Amino acid sequence: MEGISKQAEMTTKNPDWITRLFKSMFNLFSLFNLSRTNTIFFTCISWIKFNFCFCKAAAFPSGLVFSYKLAEKAIVSVFITYFTEDASESDLRIAIAFVNGQEALSALLYIFIVYLSQAFSGHLKRIIFCLIVAYTCGLVILGLILFGSFSFLEELVYLLLIIGVILLAVGRAGLMPFVRRFTAEQLEAHEADKKNIKEERVKAREEIWWRFAWVAGSFVAIPLFNRSWPLRLITTGWVMGITFVLFYLATPLYHKREVAATSTTRIAEKPFTCIRVVRAALLNRHMEYPSSPAHFFHYKNINDELELWPQVKLLRWIDKAAIIESESTLGHEEQEKVGRLCSVTEVQETKYILKLIPMWSTFLVFGLLLSAGNTFSAQQGIQTESPDLLIYLVLLQSITRETVSTLSRFLLSKWFPKARLKQNMMRIWAGMLVSVLCSVVLWWVEKHRRLDIDKNDYRFYGYNLMSIWWLAPQFLLLGLMDGLAMYGLEGFTIDDDHLSRSMKNFLPAINTFIVTGIGSTLNIIFVFCSNKILSIIV
Template sequence: MAEDDVYTKDGTVDYRGNPANKKKTGTWKACPFILGNECCERLAYYGMSTNLVLYFKERLHQHSAVASKNVSNWSGTCYITPLIGAFLADSYLGRYWTIAWFSIIYVIGMTLLTLSASVSGMKPTCHGHGEENCHATTLESAVCFLALYLIALGTGGIKPCVSSYGADQFDDADAVEKERKSSFFNWFYFSINIGALIASSLLVWIQDNVGWGWGFGIPAVAMAIAVVSFFSGTRLYRNQKPGGSSLTRISQVVVATIRKCHVKVPEDKSLLYETSETESAIKGSRKLDHTNELRFFDKAAVLAQSDKVKESVNPWRLCTVTQVEELKSILRLLPIWATGIIFATVYGQMSTLFVLQGQTMDTHFGKSSFKIPPASLSIFDTLSVIFWVPVYDRIIVPIARKFTGHKNGLTQLQRMGIGLFISIFSMVAAAILELIRLKMVRRHNYYQLEEIPMSIFWQVPQYFIIGCAEVFYFIGQLEFFYEQAPDAMRSFCSALSLTTVALGQYLSSLLVTIVTKISTKNGSPGWIPDNLNYGHIDYFFWLLAALSVLNLIAYLIVSMLYTYKRAVGTLR
């Protein structure tokens, strides 16, 4: 192997800060530790979140709509905090130390949650057989929510960094390694769903049949294992150097543009300011080619007479083309990003209304006395993902490659669009099922039955369809935001993609609030009452289906107008 081929060319370093050796670090050698960390972390997350709506309802004694909103708000926060972790990772700590420190916060939160569900004086007081009629004091509820929001903070440093950190193990400058990177995203999502599979089956059953202390304690142990798994691979990891504050660089472009708002941009773009070296002035980033979109911001790179280039440049007055293109890259991503919010709203129904819908159905497994926890039906979403990931990677990609000529079979934007289309049918399936269920309730006067004689397994199609949509949309989104992000802002862009899930949860909460307020006028029970036999959650599902159709149309428009970034030069 030539000396030039010994080390990576993407600027990565090993754990000692030396250039990363290709033979000793990265690729699939390092990935098992990262995938193991993600599998255990997702087991911990889904182990508590999948059934959380029932914990709020049965143990904290919250009404259905309140419990649903609280879960949506907490889940949304779990996808907003990644902006904090991403900023620290890209700017100062790097992805390795961000994952490490925030994982420890996560373990502390999980431990406190376990104590709040199992220790007398901290857990809700219950009366009656089977711990019924539970009531939580203000302090007990406060401890529970403190634990949950510590977990939300902890996950904020893990979510935006783990997928990017795994992708960092493949050298962009090496054609063979770059091709393997696309497969990494598929198997990364596969590992997420292995953790989710265990959570939605075994852990949900333990919570419903053994106790919440054990139900939360096992995920806490899983999270501790995730931390150990991550640290075990330290010597094998390739690490990107943090590039300094991305928010500062973006602010500098905006300020410099405003200061030069009356300056005319030259027709010859080679006259715009850029460093003469082949390397970018931004640590951990390649130079970016100039693009013709959003030309107003090019003013920040126009050389004015007051700019003393031979001396030290004032970055608040003059920015490089690469710095301007960083901002343009983020702005170009925003329309694509916005179309993910409705998809996330649909996805979020699995942990709220799908669970409440399943609770009203026959949860017995055949004729046996064994009862299936309603939240466990999400196992079919997980099985769907586990089924579709290898099918997509091994069958769909090679077939699509023959027709499209694209190395990945489908472009990331095409893949995401297919996911949005498929997700519509999940809401249609859920609405039709609820329509049939309510007809049975009215025909046989089952209004007061806790479980009507209709098998919960009729929910399987809506879960399976969402799983298929995830494989296309979420994995495509992960890869798209990583590839289209500026090199020194990849954690930030991964976090940006995750905020669609947060906003989807908040939108779900907002829609529930609006719908409840409007539909409960004049003494009506509304669409989502405590007893769903008197409600109409099918209307809510039809509403989401209609919004999904409009969202798909908007996505097709913005994706056709999207311009891909063009990176040049080498990393610094």
């Protein structure tokens, strides 16, 4: 009774806390009134309808994405460790040549495979079949080499190793672009019976399917990463083979895509367009600029401008490749066949590509840093006290890259809704600044690791290596710089309403070759010629 009376006295003396409690509860419930709840509910429903759909034809290609991402995380991301187990310094250089050579070859083949996809757009399943076979055979060959299955062919082991790396590069180059394009076509066909089909909705749903497969493949890679290299390679090859069998068996479920009368596109009929346009412009350098847009070959511009898009003063001379030579005895088709005349569309695409060269040149050093960071970071990871945890740092880099790309695109679109060029430029600038910080961190961590090795002679005193979490900042920064700069570059190159769909598919392949392909090649050159380069600089 005394306790109750004391509590009653405290309540009567301090009634303010009860008032504040009821006020806070009232404010909380007022935030979630009926109208606001309905608004939130219908907003969530509309978002789900826009981004999600169940399409059986898109589920099976997602299985290929799952196996592809499994191989990327469990094998390709740490591919240098395949060559460097108990390796000397000279073997490390050979390993870097193999790994970066595979990256450069994959980036180069990406361009040719995208070109083939434009030429044979009605045969995607056949091309995917060839790529799956190449990828699977590459994985199996690399696994059998470690199993010692070719021990009786020791003099041919290097040749088999090169064949396996080439097959791996071929599969990596084209599998993901083809699978994503096939998935997008199935989603477009799935929406064919509905009105107001939006490209943004198809792209959003494609992203959802891709993200789901990406997450599943990444998580399955965690237990597989701790297995031996032969088992890892053979298992991944089997998973890829099984997913392809399921993909092939689901053929009756796929939507049939109507192919145009000409099975090849304009890009396939006239390869090496840029070279042809520049050659025609040089041959027509003596011609005067036209007084009317009608003098341009296949001119379809409603603005009747005399300078073709994009209007760059230094590139205006290329417009002469599309000027019809009225005094010539040859017809328009004959002039085109002999290489003296190109269409307006070809000239515009060539000018746009040449306009991007200054931007691409700024990414050469960026690509070198990205290639070196991805290569040496994995090698540093297996020389730490917990090499089995390296997979988590690889996932940290991937998650950071995808998160920062999505978050930066969302925030910049809110802050600068109409300035798309400014959004992409800000992402590129931020990525370049992060790359400078990343290079400093990479140097500092490697310096710390070298000092640790010098202080402890591991040959006699055993392994007392540094913690693997020393490498976490550099993996985080590599993901940041990749997610900001690379996605900014992609938006900068393809975010133009004048570009055709085929050109938007082709430009990301060139971006990959400039950054990954040339960057990996420069990394090989610097590794093999570092002493000579330093002597020249000093």
